[in-house]
Amino acid sequence: MPELENCPTCGTVYMKNPVRDVCENCYKEEEKKYDIVSKFLRVRTNRASTIENLVKSTGVEEELIYKWTRKGRLKAAQFPNLGYPCDLCGTIITQGKLCSSCSGGILQDLNRLEKEKESKEARKKGTYYSF
Structure with a gap:
């Protein structure tokens, strides 16, 4: 409608x-x-x-x-x-919504968060010994 x-x-x-x-x-x-x-x-x-x-x-x-x-x-x-301006920083771009530096920064942040998540899961799966 x-x-x-x-x-x-x-x-x-x-x-x-x-x-x-x-x-x-x-x-x-x-x-x-x-x-x-x-x-x-x-x-x-x-x-x-x-x-x-x-x-x-x-x-x-x-x-x-x-x-x-x-x-x-x-x-x-x-x-x-x-x-036209990048949606984040305003740099003039010709395609997409983000400039290469902003999209690269987002990818770096995502990779960093993924590594942090993996390290937290690895700590949780530690081996425990009982006596």
Whole structure:
């Protein structure tokens, strides 16, 4: 059953949609802004633009550009200086949710916890002698 939700942009109530995360009016505005960004990036000299340059040149909000890059509408392979922030530290990345240093840190923590768990189990399974 469809759910009602408030639009994160304007606050109006709309039917939650798996394709869109904003109301119909905000979606139309976002599409207009996407067209502006897309036309700007089609020019060969603009393809190497950074996020800051793109924001200055088009007037489109940084968060929308991040959103489109995260969803794959603006491909990092075609536009090498575009990306979005890592969910933990904010470093600009081009794929996934975490940068390599954050994911490496999480893996190290998981390995450390696994070793601690194994050592606790080994201590519990110690040999006991009765006299």
